[in-house]
Amino acid sequence: MAQTVAANTKWWSGGKSPFNVEYGKLMMWYFLMSDAFTFGAFLIAYGTVRVSSPSWPDPNFVFQSFPFLGSGMPLLFVSLMTFILIVSSVTMVLAVHEGHHGNKKGVIKWMIWTIIGGLAFLSCQAWEWAHLHHEGAWWGRNPFPNADGTVATTNFSNFFFTITGFHGFHVFSGVVINIIVTIMAWRGVFERRGHYLMIEKVGLYWHFVDLVWVFVFLFFYLV
Amino acid sequence: MEHQTFGGEVTIPHGAPTDDSKKRIWKTTIILSVLTIVELALGYWIYKMHSSGDYSHGLVNFLKGIIIILSLAKAFFIVSIFMHLGDEIRNMIMTIVVPLALFIWFIIAFLWDGISWKDLRNEYRPKDPVKYEQTAPAHGSTHEGGLK
Numbered sequence: 001m002a003q004t005v006a007a008n009t010k011w012w013s014g015g016k017s018p019f020n021v022e023y024g025k026l027m028m029w030y031f032l033m034s035d036a037f038t039f040g041a042f043l044i045a046y047g048t049v050r051v052s053s054p055s056w057p058d059p060n061f062v063f064q065s066f067p068f069l070g071s072g073m074p075l076l077f078v079s080l081m082t083f084i085l086i087v088s089s090v091t092m093v094l095a096v097h098e099g100h101h102g103n104k105k106g107v108i109k110w111m112i113w114t115i116i117g118g119l120a121f122l123s124c125q126a127w128e129w130a131h132l133h134h135e136g137a138w139w140g141r142n143p144f145p146n147a148d149g150t151v152a153t154t155n156f157s158n159f160f161f162t163i164t165g166f167h168g169f170h171v172f173s174g175v176v177i178n179i180i181v182t183i184m185a186w187r188g189v190f191e192r193r194g195h196y197l198m199i200e201k202v203g204l205y206w207h208f209v210d211l212v213w214v215f216v217f218l219f220f221y222l223v
Numbered sequence: 224m225e226h227q228t229f230g231g232e233v234t235i236p237h238g239a240p241t242d243d244s245k246k247r248i249w250k251t252t253i254i255l256s257v258l259t260i261v262e263l264a265l266g267y268w269i270y271k272m273h274s275s276g277d278y279s280h281g282l283v284n285f286l287k288g289i290i291i292i293l294s295l296a297k298a299f300f301i302v303s304i305f306m307h308l309g310d311e312i313r314n315m316i317m318t319i320v321v322p323l324a325l326f327i328w329f330i331i332a333f334l335w336d337g338i339s340w341k342d343l344r345n346e347y348r349p350k351d352p353v354k355y356e357q358t359a360p361a362h363g364s365t366h367e368g369g370l371k
């Protein structure tokens with residue numbers, strides 16, 4: 001790591017940015033922190049209702065279908081979605097890396113791969129929602145029985161569609177923002193500006209979306 | 224390049240490009256993939272135990288705990304390596320991480336409340352345990368979603 005900062009730098013003595021971070025990037029961090037609380041509140045509400053219920057639908061029974069392959073394959077489709085998002089996170093970090101080098105072509109190439117990953121994830125989610133809707137699940141209706149065989153409340157589908165919908169909306173916004181900054185990079189806006197910090201900021205948002213999926217995946221599909 | 228100026232604000236570049244950082248990206252990718260595969264394997268194991276019907280709740284809860292810990296590890300790698308938070312100045316990291324410590328209270332308090340709600344209900348209305356819940360309404364009616 002080519003750290004050019006001396007260890008005893010006096011950050012607060014004036015003349016320097018005390019956090020050594022550009023304003024927009026710092027604010028992106030604070031936005032993401034607040035967004036983490038929003039998602040956290042959703043997931044904890046889900047957890048509270050789930051532990052207060054005597055029984056709950058078994059995710060391996062609910063999520064067991066794969067496009068064109070039929071059903072009886074729990075975990076398979078959601079693993080695909082998870083890997084798509086991890087890979088798109090990697091391509092994003094590579095775009096940021098190329099941005100550090102000021103390599104315009106590299107930035108555009110990896111941003112396009114990131115956008116493709118985001119669109120692939122959204123398509124998967126659209127398929128899953130359509131499939132569950134087809135099976136009779138939606139806000140306010142839940143055809144899936146509890147794990148112990150009793151009839152379940154609609155809490156399960158309400159939380160599932162609300163939380164994955166909120167996450168999917170974040171992915172959608174991320175894809176739109178990625179497309180915008182890719183066009184800006186292509187038109188040479190960042191080259192003229194002298195730095196690719198905008199790619200870093202958008203990258204932070206995109207990684208956050210991946211991070212949230214880690215927990216949505218964990219609490220809805222795995223445990 | 225000694226420093227960069229953004230709108231009059233001097234920022235010294237950190238996490239500057241080296242061949243190291245690319246290696247670190249690939250290493251983190253592999254770690255994240257392996258952790259995900261382990262999680263899926265444990266999830267599949269739980270599924271197998273559930274479908275055989277012969278399992279101990281202790282073991283299932285233990286496995287679920289491991290999966291949660293692995294997910295927290297994934298979160299750490301994404302935030303510190305992919306989002307480069309680990310390369311920032313310590314004070315800046317603390318302004319992000321310390322507020323998130325509220326989650327510790329948040330999770331304990333709310334889950335405790337949920338469990339206690341269930342226990343109290345089963346204790347005081349033992350003849351009417353929250354076992355058989357209302358039938359999920361068929362297509363259409365969207366209200367009456369909660370527990371009865």
